Amino acid sequence: MRSLVLSAAILLVGIAQAQAQDAAAGEKVFAQCRACHQVGPTAKNAVGPHLNGLIGRKAGTVEGYNYSPANKNSGLTWDEATFAEYIKNPKAKIPGTKMIYAGLKDEKRIADLIAYLKQFDAQGQKVTQ
Template identity: 85%
Template sequence: MRLALLVPVVLALSPAAAQAQDAANGEKVFAQCRACHQIGPTAKNAVGPHLNGLIGRKAGTVEGYNYSPANKNSGLTWDEATFSEYIKDPKAKVPGTKMVYAGLKDEKRIADLIAYLKQFDAAGQKSAELVNPQQLAAR
């Protein structure tokens, strides 16, 4: 009987646990981005714009950041597919961008980075549904 009750619970938590693991790995990938970008409640524009609320945002629209005309006029909206293509080779996706980065080629690391970035809303707050369940238990 206990096993019958446990299986649905484990299955229900598996996607969240997998996603949390991806986000945790993505935070490690983000370490290389941190030289130019900030994310979270205290994030500010630096060499690059802050990345709060990136997924779903129109490119070139973070207030107070001086974007290249190429980025401002790209017409891109950052969704997972667009960001994935961009981060592989920023200058190929947006010729004339100021972003000086050779690119991230590994699909798994890109997916993990996206999972990490998706956690943060426009104010830099982590979405409760995307926070690691262990973090919630610690609150």
């Protein structure tokens, strides 16, 4: 019985580690976002707004970017859960958004993308988590 409990505990730890966020893997996921978005100290608005300081920012507030009324008036503040839901299906989360993206469905890839984006403060500097 004791070995069964120990085996179950080890399995749960392994599963938790497998679900952990991986910023390096997230950088690879972000490659598909680069067509429209930038991050880092030289990031600018492009087809989409820059994503520096995304987590904790109110939706529709990057200076100099022309957001859709739906995004500006969404009332959202980007936290990990809100962004994860949004990136799965942007048009479902914010009907009327300009973002043309079918969505990222894989939970692990979403977690990794969030880990990558969380590295960048509002000025685009990498911060340690």
